Amino acid sequence: MIETTPAELRLNLGRNLTHGLLDALGRAIVTGQYDNGAFPTEAELAKQHGVSRSVTREAVKMLTAKGLVSARPRQGTIVQPRSSWNLFDTDVLRWLLNRKFSLDLLRQFNQLRSAIEPEAAALAALLADDNELAAINAGLERMKAAETGGEQILEADIAFHVAVLKGSKNPFFAQFQDVVATALRSSIQFTNRLKGHSASIPDHAAVAHAIVKRQPEKARAAMKKLVSDVLDLIDAAEPEKSGKAAAKRR
Amino acid sequence: MIETTPAELRLNLGRNLTHGLLDALGRAIVTGQYDNGAFPTEAELAKQHGVSRSVTREAVKMLTAKGLVSARPRQGTIVQPRSSWNLFDTDVLRWLLNRKFSLDLLRQFNQLRSAIEPEAAALAALLADDNELAAINAGLERMKAAETGGEQILEADIAFHVAVLKGSKNPFFAQFQDVVATALRSSIQFTNRLKGHSASIPDHAAVAHAIVKRQPEKARAAMKKLVSDVLDLIDAAEPEKSGKAAAKRR
């Protein structure tokens, strides 16, 4: 049973009680706290966290909107199966990555990137306007400048990939900017361990040049290589689980 | 100014007042009803729809969780820019697709499918278990059986693609099952007009066979062809907007 105080809830995510409680409950759910017991009733939640029923109801409503729970009279609030959680909600993704970080999740996330980002790069090569091209180049320059490594280069890396996604002119691809940013930031302690890849500035430059020169095929291939390298590093760290996927990429 | 009655709200999405109001407000927002005026205050919303403040607050909280609005004291509730809407939330997607349906959105959505589904098919060829293979075949058989066309073949089509996504064993790809299902269902009146493609059973069979025979490359290529054909049909219906994308696919 999770318990907090209102003061802790306010500190939790920095906003108000409702958002603090949302955060606390979200984390508890994704870490499986309620897997083999029923989710508390409104009254219990209110008591456990020292807040009113309104606050618990609004927090639970937000969890409902993100697909984590569903509520029905008499039956109570029940945690939904993972398959109905909205993984592309940045809150959900952050909760998942912060608490239950696993190589599996990192691999699966990069498999997604491996599908999305090359296509986005190809579209950007066709459709990006001058501002977006400039943003891509700016991200690359920031990466070069931040050769000190650490947080700066991570933020520059994120800016680069976000700029490519935006440049695709496709709102569905652009949607991934928050997801990619959240996931990269949340997994920094991990990718740092797989050091050596994030500094692959030549690979990033290849992507940028292909996009600027309006060469979609080259842009797609270059971006594919970038993400595949990350996947290879992950597989190298845990080879037994990679299956034939790694072989297929080479 | 949107106005409804509680009875209408209940009918709206079939659940309760809160979800009905959520639906009404979501539709209103994505159709731009509040673009050049401020979003109503809690009190105004409650009055306009004949519900209590609790209901309006919980509906607005859900909109917040989906990224459509943000609320601050004194400033009121404001509609967020489209870029921060969660397009992979099935509610948001349905609201968007149900309003004036645009070829642009359909094209962009299928560009996303073109990135996702081939990779999912390749992963499914590597990782799907017996149950998942059976589900893929079952979807194919349902398509063959429903040669009458119409709604049945659409549902079978959806079942097939969902089965492939699930078979990828990747929760991020699996996440798209709801998105794909929602989008295909919402766009049926449109794809029906582009008749002739949804009955491409041989193409679907090629995907299924490649997956069952554990041939990821073939599965990827077959799925790519499937989605590319849809994209070609869209471009053919509105050639001036397709840019060089169509040429690039061939």
Next chain:
DNA sequence: ATGTCCTATTCGTCATATAAATGGACATTA
């Protein structure tokens, strides 16, 4: 021109009461 303070407005939170829905226990009936 700038900084300080005040105030009205709006969301945030709390408390309480009543309605609606539903699963189960129990009684009824064919």
Next chain:
DNA sequence: TAATGTCCATTTATATGACGAATAGGACAT
């Protein structure tokens, strides 16, 4: 027995009223 209807307890859903907290924007002083 088995099917069906009735009632009850529990939990969410809704309504209402009150007060607190934060802040945008104006009034005012410097």
